[in-house]
Amino acid sequence: QAEPIRVLITGAAGQIAYSLIYMVSSGEVFGKDQPIILHLLDIPPMTKVLEGVCMEINDCALPIVREVVATTNVAEAFKDISAAFLVGAMPRKQGMERKDLLSANVRIFKEQGQALDQHAKKDVKVLVVGNPANTNALICSKYAPSIPKENFSAMTRLDQNRGQSQIAVRCGVPITNVKNVIIWGNHSSTQYPDINHAEVITAGGDKKKVRDAVNDDAWLNDTFISTVQKRGAAVIAARGLSSAMSAAKAASDHMRDWWQGTDGRWVSMGVFSDGSYGTPAEVMYSFPVTCANKKWTIVQGLAIDDFSRQKLDSTGNELMEERGEAIAACEA
Numbered sequence: 421q422a423e424p425i426r427v428l429i430t431g432a433a434g435q436i437a438y439s440l441i442y443m444v445s446s447g448e449v450f451g452k453d454q455p456i457i458l459h460l461l462d463i464p465p466m467t468k469v470l471e472g473v474c475m476e477i478n479d480c481a482l483p484i485v486r487e488v489v490a491t492t493n494v495a496e497a498f499k500d501i502s503a504a505f506l507v508g509a510m511p512r513k514q515g516m517e518r519k520d521l522l523s524a525n526v527r528i529f530k531e532q533g534q535a536l537d538q539h540a541k542k543d544v545k546v547l548v549v550g551n552p553a554n555t556n557a558l559i560c561s562k563y564a565p566s567i568p569k570e571n572f573s574a575m576t577r578l579d580q581n582r583g584q585s586q587i588a589v590r591c592g593v594p595i596t597n598v599k600n601v602i603i604w605g606n607h608s609s610t611q612y613p614d615i616n617h618a619e620v621i622t623a624g625g626d627k628k629k630v631r632d633a634v635n636d637d638a639w640l641n642d643t644f645i646s647t648v649q650k651r652g653a654a655v656i657a658a659r660g661l662s663s664a665m666s667a668a669k670a671a672s673d674h675m676r677d678w679w680q681g682t683d684g685r686w687v688s689m690g691v692f693s694d695g696s697y698g699t700p701a702e703v704m705y706s707f708p709v710t711c712a713n714k715k716w717t718i719v720q721g722l723a724i725d726d727f728s729r730q731k732l733d734s735t736g737n738e739l740m741e742e743r744g745e746a747i748a749a750c751e752a
């Protein structure tokens with residue numbers, strides 16, 4: 421049987437982790453034959469909650485979980501890990517400006533980048549979920565120079581899943597009938613959910629472009645985009661808490677596809693931009709990618725119309741601004 425791999429989940433006492441730990445431990449992400457040693461990191465005030473989570477992991481009686489290392493020590497958490505879900509981050513408190521939140525969080529990701537550099541395996545795959553996810557991922561990679569930049573990514577899969585689901589519901593088909601919905605740019609309200617290349621197998625069994633199947637440009641260009649962009653806020657308004665089950669599902673989808681490959685399917689991931697599609701280079705920009713052999717490749721050659729161009733540029737500009745603020749906060 422395969423040697424166990426060490427998998428880190430940070431923010432392990434929080435609400436996303438509460439769902440994610442089970443998904444990872446059930447074998448959905450790394451495979452049912454891949455034993456894992458779970459590393460769980462949170463901050464000292466959460467020690468007791470973390471103990472409770474560990475009790476429940478034991479009580480789940482999970483065949484692939486060989487050991488649980490629950491800790492508040494960063495070095496111990498990052499030691500010899502092959503994969504990391506960086507979920508833990510400081511939540512926005514009342515009266516806090518976006519800028520204050522960004523600077524508090526990028527400092528966490530600077531420290532965790534340094535820990536990756538010193539303690540993790542050099543082929544570690546890092547998925548940043550904690551917000552601002554794209555910029556946190558960039559900072560993490562900047563402070564882990566011994567690890568290739570392509571090993572860092574930011575989560576926009578929840579946005580992709582939300583978009584795909586909106587289209588499936590609108591067309592009255594199962595989610596698996598919809599493919600190639602793209603999320604471009606930042607995981608923020610400037611993200612661009614793009615259906616121009618998406619296809620659907622209709623209820624009648626025909627394969628169609630989503631634009632033709634829906635046949636309602638006003639809905640696609642306006643309602644669809646804003647519903648996806650504002651879905652996080654809608655969940656908070658309804659549930660009184662931010663998306664957690666769906667965020668965990670998206671994180672496990674993202675890592676599974678990266679680890680096990682996509683068989684040609686397109687998925688969206690925030691990755692280190694090489695300037696493809698005229699986007700700013702050296703920011704963590706969400707692109708359509710395919711994955712094989714634990715590597716992602718940006719899907720090339722898609723036509724970008726004027727409507728899309730403007731949206732790709734505006735989310736790119738936001739990422740450049742965030743990068744400037746984040747680097748300044750790290751160097752202060």
Ligand code: NAI
Nearest residue numbers: 431433434435436462463508509549550551553575578667
């Ligand atoms: P939560 O507040 O329930 O849990 C966060 C946990 O992280 C807490 O237990 C906290 O103590 C811990 N934490 C804080 N600082 C830490 C540090 N330095 N090291 C380790 N752990 C630390 O929050 P929730 O709902 O689990 O969300 C986590 C993050 O994910 C938030 O930043 C949220 O904005 C983000 N998020 C991102 C999404 C995406 O699509 N990229 C979707 C949904 C949430």
